[in-house]
Amino acid sequence: MAEVKYEIKENLGILSESAKGWTKELNLVSWNDYPAKYDIREWDPDHLKMGKGVTFSAEELKKLRDILNELDL
Structure with missing residues (x-):
């Protein structure tokens, strides 16, 4: 399997942290x-290993925001 190249351009926020130090982040x-x-996914403390995640274009993220704003949380 080919190596995946990635660069975190900006950390936008941490959603949660596990007992082992992995953080679920929006980047x-x-x-x-x-x-x-x-991108939302879990990262190890050094950002060298990652879990499965999901990526959004700006338009998709705006739609997700609108959907979340409509929820009665």
Whole structure:
């Protein structure tokens, strides 16, 4: 399997932290030298290992925001 290249352009916030120090974060990440996208996933403390996550374009993130704003939380 080919190596995935990534660069965290901006850390936008930490959503949670596990007992082992992994953090679930919202970041702006460039994957394989493509333009950066918004990304939610878990990272180890050194940002060398990651869990599965999901990426969003700016438009998708705006739609997600709108959906979340409509929820009665």
